[in-house]
Every structure is written in structure tokens, then in C-alpha cells.
Amino acid sequence: MRLKKILTHFFILMALTTNISFITSPNGWELVITIIMNLFATILKMGEGRILSNELMASSLVADLHLIPAGFIYYLGNEGEAVGLAMGALAANIISIILGIIETILATFTEEEE
Amino acid sequence: MARLRLKRKKLRRKKTLKDIYEERLFEILRQFQLPLLMLHTVMSVGTIGYMILSDGDFINSLYMTIITVGTIGYGEVVRGSDTLIGRIFTTFLALGGIGVFTTSVTILIRVFFAEDFVGVFRAWKMLNDIEKLRNHYILCGFNRTTLELIKLLKKRKINYVVIDSRKEIERQLKESRVEYYILEEPYKRMILEAAGIKRAKGLVVNLGDDARNIAVIVTARLLRPDKENFFIFSFASNPETAQKLEELGANRAIVPQKLLATRLAAYIFHTGSAYISDLFDKIAFGEESEIDILELQVAEDSPLIGKKLKEIDLRKQLGVTVIAIRKSDGSLNLTITGDTEIELGDTLILFGHPKRLRVAQKILTERARELVGGRDEA
Numbered sequence: 001m002r003l004k005k006i007l008t009h010f011f012i013l014m015a016l017t018t019n020i021s022f023i024t025s026p027n028g029w030e031l032v033i034t035i036i037m038n039l040f041a042t043i044l045k046m047g048e049g050r051i052l053s054n055e056l057m058a059s060s061l062v063a064d065l066h067l068i069p070a071g072f073i074y075y076l077g078n079e080g081e082a083v084g085l086a087m088g089a090l091a092a093n094i095i096s097i098i099l100g101i102i103e104t105i106l107a108t109f110t111e112e113e114e
Numbered sequence: 115m116a117r118l119r120l121k122r123k124k125l126r127r128k129k130t131l132k133d134i135y136e137e138r139l140f141e142i143l144r145q146f147q148l149p150l151l152m153l154h155t156v157m158s159v160g161t162i163g164y165m166i167l168s169d170g171d172f173i174n175s176l177y178m179t180i181i182t183v184g185t186i187g188y189g190e191v192v193r194g195s196d197t198l199i200g201r202i203f204t205t206f207l208a209l210g211g212i213g214v215f216t217t218s219v220t221i222l223i224r225v226f227f228a229e230d231f232v233g234v235f236r237a238w239k240m241l242n243d244i245e246k247l248r249n250h251y252i253l254c255g256f257n258r259t260t261l262e263l264i265k266l267l268k269k270r271k272i273n274y275v276v277i278d279s280r281k282e283i284e285r286q287l288k289e290s291r292v293e294y295y296i297l298e299e300p301y302k303r304m305i306l307e308a309a310g311i312k313r314a315k316g317l318v319v320n321l322g323d324d325a326r327n328i329a330v331i332v333t334a335r336l337l338r339p340d341k342e343n344f345f346i347f348s349f350a351s352n353p354e355t356a357q358k359l360e361e362l363g364a365n366r367a368i369v370p371q372k373l374l375a376t377r378l379a380a381y382i383f384h385t386g387s388a389y390i391s392d393l394f395d396k397i398a399f400g401e402e403s404e405i406d407i408l409e410l411q412v413a414e415d416s417p418l419i420g421k422k423l424k425e426i427d428l429r430k431q432l433g434v435t436v437i438a439i440r441k442s443d444g445s446l447n448l449t450i451t452g453d454t455e456i457e458l459g460d461t462l463i464l465f466g467h468p469k470r471l472r473v474a475q476k477i478l479t480e481r482a483r484e485l486v487g488g489r490d491e492a
Contacts, residue, residue, distance in 0.1 A: 028170050036158045043151050047144030075172045 004044065011041035012100060015063065016093040022086050026079055031086065035067045038089070041096075051110070052103040056096060063092040131298065131308035132245075135238040142229045149218035149225075156183055156211045163203050167194030183211035237297075244294050244310050247273050252309045254300040254330050255321040256283055259349075259370070261290055263318065270468075275309045301329035303337065311337050316345035319364070324355050328362060335363030406468040409440070410478055411461045417483045424452030426485060432474040434466035 015037040022030040042060040045053060066089035074082035160179030161172070168175060171192060178192040182204060190196040195204060225231075250273035253260050260276065267274050276292050277300040287295050298305045300321070311317070317334050319327045327348050338344035341363075348364040350356035356367035377395065384391035397405055412418055418426060429435050439447045442459025456462070462478075464471055477485055 028172060029165075032161065032165065032172055036154075036162075039154055039158075040151070043147055043154060046147050046150070047140045047142070053140075071172060 008041060008044040009100060011037050011044060012096055015041055016097060019086055019090045019093055023083055023090060026083055028074060031071055031074055031082065035071050038063050038067055051106045052099050056099050056103065059092045059096040059099060063089040066092065131304050132238065132241045135234060135241060138234045139238060142225060142231050142234065145225045145229065146222060149221040152214045153218040156214045160207050160211060163207065164192045164195060167200050167203065168192045182208050183215045185212055240294060241308055244275055244308065247275065247310050248313050249315045250274055250310065252277060252311060252314050252317045254317065254319045256287065257320065260320060264292065277305060277309055301326065301333050303333055306334055306337060316347065319346065319348040324351050327359065331359060331363045341365055404467060406471055408464045408471045408475060409461050410464055410475060412456055414458065418456045419458055421456055422452060423450060423454050428474065431485060432477060433470040434464045434474045436462050437465045438463040
């Protein structure tokens with residue numbers, strides 16, 4: 001069992017689910033938790049030189065750059081704009097999940113070959 | 115499943131020097147993970163804690179966490195932080211957070227400087243730039259001779275890549291404004307490939323040790339076996355070694371002492387005609403940028419064959435002068451006139467401005483028919 005992999009995927013999924021939750025019913029707490037989870041996922045992906053790690057890292061950074069401004073905008077009173085930014089982050093998070101699945105499959109083949 | 119595995123095997127390529135530098139960059143980045151995780155955990159706990167106390171005031175909670183953990187302490191700016199529970203929370207956050215903050219920042223700075231993140235990134239970027247070079251020269255070994263050679267190459271706008279295994283010369287390379295360099299062992303196949311040997315025009319081997327020179331020459335010749343299209347020039351400690359190096363793959367091996375002696379002797383022998391001997395010397399050694407000599411072998415199917423020099427009048431048409439003709443048997447005809455006829459196997463020795471010589475070479479090899487035809491019509 002690889003704890004780091006579990007943690008990374010846990011945070012990616014948590015970021016995705018709380019992101020969806022915020023879009024469907026905008027709530028400040030959910031947005032803050034989404035930001036925190038997403039930042040955890042980004043840090044855990046940092047420096048991972050695996051097959052699709054660069055793409056994973058990039059998609060995570062994109063989500064961060066949408067969510068952090070969304071957090072400030074939401075608390076400054078512009079809820080609509082914050083939801084819009086969170087939708088952008090959701091797209092990046094979905095890509096992140098897809099890349100994560102592809103990477104897991106490719107990594108399995110590599111391990112089998114080795 | 116099996117097909118996919120096969121495809122992956124095909125996709126897998128040999129590791130390059132750029133890949134190694136990329137891995138080093140990732141390794142350094144990986145070291146940032148722990149301090150950043152520690153810092154992020156503290157910041158998250160602090161922000162959520164103050165948000166609970168203030169009933170969801172995110173911006174002030176984040177601000178309060180930063181001024182507490184960062185030991186700024188402007189006061190209790192968040193609603194609820196001035197209560198008993200708020201102060202207990204701030205106490206524990208400050209106790210744990212300040213330690214984590216200072217430790218994390220220290221580790222981040224140490225990793226950034228100790229692992230030379232900027233240096234590795236710069237080297238990686240340089241390898242990227244080297245990939246774009248074409249028809250350049252690879253100079254193995256950096257010393258005063260290389261530096262003089264670099265000056266002459268720069269004068270002729272010829273690109274070059276220096277390879278040397280000594281990391282301590284980096285400052286010297288930067289001071290000498292050497293644009294592209296690789297600080298690795300030059301005899302390794304991977305390093306020569308990273309220097310763009312497949313696209314290079316030639317290689318100069320000057321490592322100050324015959325054994326190391328041999329290692330580089332052999333590796334380079336294995337990668338570029340064609341002696342006509344890839345030139346290897348090497349330094350040798352004595353004439354015997356020079357001969358061996360040439361047998362092993364060098365186009366020319368030079369014994370520096372012998373070369374110096376020859377040049378000195380030329381000065382001694384031509385003391386009476388110092389200017390002209392010096393001029394020829396400079397042209398021969400590439401120091402004179404206004405005049406150059408070019409050898410141009412007449413192709414088998416060239417329309418120039420059978421023509422008299424006065425018929426093609428290269429001086430008038432292309433601004434270059436034929437000063438001699440080397441015959442197919444190796445003899446040199448120095449007494450040429452306008453009536454001298456160009457024969458099969460001849461090599462024209464052209465004299466003129468480097469720019470005009472380049473144009474002449476292009477026209478005489480690619481469009482000689484136009485030149486002859488144009489003259490005929492005229």
C-alpha cells in the first residue's frame with residue numbers, strides 16, 4: 001500500500017467533490033475546504049517525476065489559481081463570479097482525475113514490465 | 115493488454131542528459147514537499163479555527179493566522195479571538211505554528227540554495243537551447259587555447275558548445291561569455307549527443323591528456339563515422355600519438371609545439387617580406403576576416419569543364435580570383451592565365467572576400483550552367 005498515492009488521490013477527490021458541492025449550493029465553508037484540499041493535492045504532486053505528473057501538476061495549479069481568487073471574491077460579496085471561477089476549477093479537477101486514472105493504468109503496465 | 119505493453123515498450127526511449135537534469139529538478143522540487151505540507155497544515159488549521167470562532171469570516175481568519183504564525187501579532191483582529199476559547203486557540207496555534215513556520219522557511223531556503231535549483235534549471239535551459247544549434251562545433255576541454263579559438267569562431271559567427279568535466283570552471287566560462295557549455299565528462303556518448311553531435315559540423319578535442327582525447331575521438335567517430343561530413347581535430351602530445359589519433363578517427367591531430375615551431379620558422383624564413391608572409395599566415399590561420407581562400411573541386415558533370423578562365427571571368431562575374439589550380443594528380447598549377455582551361459578533377463583555389471567566396475561557392479556548385487550560359491549570351 002502506498003500511503004502517498006492514497007493521500008494524493010484522496011485530496012484530489014475531496015477537492016473535486018467539495019468543488020461540485022460549492023457550485024450546486026454556494027457556501028463559504030465548502031469553498032475554503034475546496035481550496036485547502038486542492039492546495040494539499042498540489043503540494044503532494046510537486047516533484048513527482050512519473051509518467052503524467054507534469055500534466056497532473058499543471059491541472060492542479062490551474063485549479064488553485066481559480067479557487068484562491070474565488071475564495072476572496074466570494075467573501076468580498078460577488079457570489080456569482082466566485083461560482084464561475086469554481087466551475088473553471090472543476091474542469092481542471094476533472095482533467096486531473098482523468099489524468100490520475102490514466103497514470104495509474106500506465107504505471108501498472110510499467111511495474112509489470114519491470 | 116499485450117498490445118498495450120508492446121506499444122509502451124516502443125514508446126520508451128533512451129535517457130538523455132536533459133532527462134537527467136529534469137529528474138534533478140524534480141528531486142529538488144520533491145524536497146519542498148514536506149516544509150510546504152507542514153506550513154499548509156498550520157495555515158489551514160489556523161484559518162478554519164478562527165473561522166469557527168468568528169462564524170465564517172475567511173479573510174480576517176486567514177489574516178489572523180498569518181500574523182500569529184509569522185510572529186507579527188498586530189492584535190486580535192478576528193471576532194471571537196478575544197474570548198477565552200479564542201485565546202486558548204491562539205496560544206496553541208502560536209506555540210505550534212511559529213516553530214513550523216520558521217522550520218519550513220529555513221528548509222525551503224536551504225533546499226533552494228544548497229541543491230542549486232537555479233544552476234540546475236539554467237543547465238537544463240541551456241541544453242534546450244543547444245538542441246536548436248545546427249552546423250556548430252563542439253569544443254572538448256576548456257583552456258587558454260580554447261578561449262582563443264572561441265574568439266576566432268565568434269568572429270566568423272560560428273556557434274560552438276564547450277564540454278568540460280571541471281565544475282569549477284563555470285565562473286571562468288561565464289566571464290568569457292561562453293554561451294553554451296556542458297559541465298560533464300566529454301567522452302560519454304550521452305554528453306556528446308546532448309552537445310548536438312548529430313547536427314554538429316565538427317569537434318575539437320583538447321583535454322590535455324592523450325588517453326582522454328582518444329576516448330572522446332573514438333566515441334565521437336562511432337556516432338559520426340563519416341570523415342567527410344564531420345571533422346575531428348585533436349591535440350596530441352607528440353607526432354607518434356598524432357598519427358595514432360588520426361588512424362583512430364581524427365581528421366587532423368595537431369602537436370602544439372610543432373605547430374608553433376613551424377609558424378615561428380615561417381617568420382624567420384620570410385623576414386624580408388614580413389607583410390605578405392604575415393597576411394598569408396593570417397589567412398591560413400583564419401585570423402584575417404576580410405580575405406579568405408577557398409578550395410572548390412570541379413564536379414564531374416560541371417559545365418565549367420573545358421572552359422577557359424577568361425571565358426567565365428570569375429573576377430568580373432563573382433568578385434573572386436582564381437590564384438591556382440590543383441590538378442587531379444595533386445600538383446599545383448600556379449602559373450595560370452586567362453587561357454588556362456578547366457579540366458576534369460581540377461580544384462580551383464579561389465581568393466577573395468569571405469562573403470563573395472560563399473556566394474561563388476553556391477553559384478559554382480549549384481548554378482554553374484547559368485554562369486557559363488550568361489557569359490556565352492553576353
